[in-house]
Amino acid sequence: MKEEFFSVVTPETVFSHIERFSPVATEQVPLDRALGRVVCENICAGENIPGFDRAVMDGFAVRAASTFGASELNPVYLVLKGAVVMGRVPDLAVGPEEAAAIATGGMLPRGADSVVPREFTQMVDETTVEVHKPVAPGAHMVAADEDFKKADRVIARGTRLRSQELGVLAALGIVSVPVYKKPVVAVIPTGDEVVAVEETPPPGCIRDVNTHTLAGLVTQAGGLPVLYDLVSDDRDALRNVMTTALADCDMVLLSGGSSVGARDFTIAAMEDLAGARVLVHGIGMRPGKPTILAEVEQKAVWGLPGQVASAMVVFMMIVRPFVEHVGGAAAVSTRPGRRVAARLWRNVPSVYGRIDYVRVKLVEKEDVLWAQPVFGKSGLLNTMTWADGVIEIDADTEGLNAGETVGVVLF
Numbered sequence: 258m259k260e261e262f263f264s265v266v267t268p269e270t271v272f273s274h275i276e277r278f279s280p281v282a283t284e285q286v287p288l289d290r291a292l293g294r295v296v297c298e299n300i301c302a303g304e305n306i307p308g309f310d311r312a313v314m315d316g317f318a319v320r321a322a323s324t325f326g327a328s329e330l331n332p333v334y335l336v337l338k339g340a341v342v343m344g345r346v347p348d349l350a351v352g353p354e355e356a357a358a359i360a361t362g363g364m365l366p367r368g369a370d371s372v373v374p375r376e377f378t379q380m381v382d383e384t385t386v387e388v389h390k391p392v393a394p395g396a397h398m399v400a401a402d403e404d405f406k407k408a409d410r411v412i413a414r415g416t417r418l419r420s421q422e423l424g425v426l427a428a429l430g431i432v433s434v435p436v437y438k439k440p441v442v443a444v445i446p447t448g449d450e451v452v453a454v455e456e457t458p459p460p461g462c463i464r465d466v467n468t469h470t471l472a473g474l475v476t477q478a479g480g481l482p483v484l485y486d487l488v489s490d491d492r493d494a495l496r497n498v499m500t501t502a503l504a505d506c507d508m509v510l511l512s513g514g515s516s517v518g519a520r521d522f523t524i525a526a527m528e529d530l531a532g533a534r535v536l537v538h539g540i541g542m543r544p545g546k547p548t549i550l551a552e553v554e555q556k557a558v559w560g561l562p563g564q565v566a567s568a569m570v571v572f573m574m575i576v577r578p579f580v581e582h583v584g585g586a587a588a589v590s591t592r593p594g595r596r597v598a599a600r601l602w603r604n605v606p607s608v609y610g611r612i613d614y615v616r617v618k619l620v621e622k623e624d625v626l627w628a629q630p631v632f633g634k635s636g637l638l639n640t641m642t643w644a645d646g647v648i649e650i651d652a653d654t655e656g657l658n659a660g661e662t663v664g665v666v667l668f
């Protein structure tokens with residue numbers, strides 16, 4: 258048995274190693290392939306957006322002062338100077354007591370500082386607009402630089418692009434986007450009792466689940482999983498596959514063989530690698546205690562527990578921020594995932610001295626969101642498929658009480 262296995266560290270200690278691993282190289286991608294990618298430079302506006310004063314209502318472009326005091330009983334009357342043509346610079350100007358018809362998105366004519374929506378008006382005759390509600394300067398229009406000002410930083414380096422950021426890039430005419438490459442992550446299954454999914458497992462064997470769950474999680478974290486063939490419980494074989502994976506990938510994930518069983522060669526094989534340094538062997542968490550993190554040539558090599566739920570929980574709670582960091586994401590939160598607040602359905606016991614990640618199902622009853630614990634062994638997939646997320650019970654807490662508010666990290 259290995260002594261280190263029992264010297265478990267906290268997740269915070271694991272995260273303290275994150276800066277050892279540098280972000281990957283960069284590339285340019287077309288705008289329409291950039292969703293979910295992480296920008297590698299600050300993006301600044303090369304121009305004002307929208308670039309001209311623009312109506313956001315159908316109505317009349319006016320000087321706001323011309324409408325002051327207008328009411329149903331005391332409307333004001335404006336002279337209609339003409340209509341703004343969409344997509345054109347207006348060839349008319351608006352002075353005091355004047356108006357120009359304008360549609361949503363039209364360019365305000367010179368002299369106008371606001372738009373009176375059509376519903377506040379009535380045409381008296383072909384050239385006279387009756388206005389029965391005043392507008393303030395700037396009403397129902399956007400100013401030329403109201404969305405983004407020229408030279409402002411509009412997207413910070415390290416931002417993962419969502420649809421709305423793609424919109425900003427589109428508005429600025431940026432068709433080729435500077436991003437970090439996707440971190441390439443090797444996913445290596447190990448274990449003599451594990452067979453590829455295409456095979457029918459002989460008695461005593463099971464199909465390889467972890468490769469597929471981990472590959473999905475790597476993809477969700479913005480990485481590019483590379484799936485390796487199963488490796489038997491053999492130190493040389495493990496060392497060889499890790500050597501290949503380190504040459505080809507930015508990070509390596511092994512599943513299985515991280516514990517202290519007689520056939521757990523992962524740690525020994527890692528130590529065989531030139532320049533390897535085992536940073537962590539054992540985390541004070543459940544599931545997931547027998548997790549290994551080693552550094553080899555500034556790359557992270559992980560030994561994840563073989564248990565199917567454990568491998569996924571460790572990835573979600575511990576590994577994911579590392580993948581995001583290596584993928585260039587800024588200010589990676591080590592409190593992973595999106596959280597929702599819910600009330601705990603029943604008491605949940607926990608052992609002092611380690612963080613418990615308890616799978617929960619969210620159920621809404623009479624407008625209250627409840628977190629129902631899903632108990633089950635970490636070798637079972639069903640807790641993960643049934644649950645919507647996990648709650649975290651701190652190491653210094655001996656359980657939570659029914660009715661308490663908990664933060665649920667969503668899957």
Ligand SMILES: Nc1nc2c(c(=O)[nH]1)N[C@H]1C(S)=C(S)[C@@H](COP(=O)(O)OP(=O)(O)OC[C@H]3O[C@@H](n4cnc5c(N)ncnc54)[C@H](O)[C@@H]3O)O[C@H]1N2
Nearest residue numbers: 446448465466467468513514515516547561562563564567
């Ligand atoms: N004496 C002790 N034994 C164990 C301890 C302990 O503290 N003392 N910890 C247990 C915990 S907790 C876990 S988790 C496991 C971790 O074991 P390993 O990481 O060494 O993983 P294996 O022994 O190789 O496998 C565990 C389990 O997972 C199955 N497995 C492995 N790979 C896959 C795969 N790709 N797809 C599906 N299932 C997989 C494997 O068949 C085993 O059933 O150790 C406990 N033991």
Ligand code: MOO
Nearest residue numbers: 544545546567635
């Ligand atoms: O730590 Mo093991 O991962 O609990 O099942």
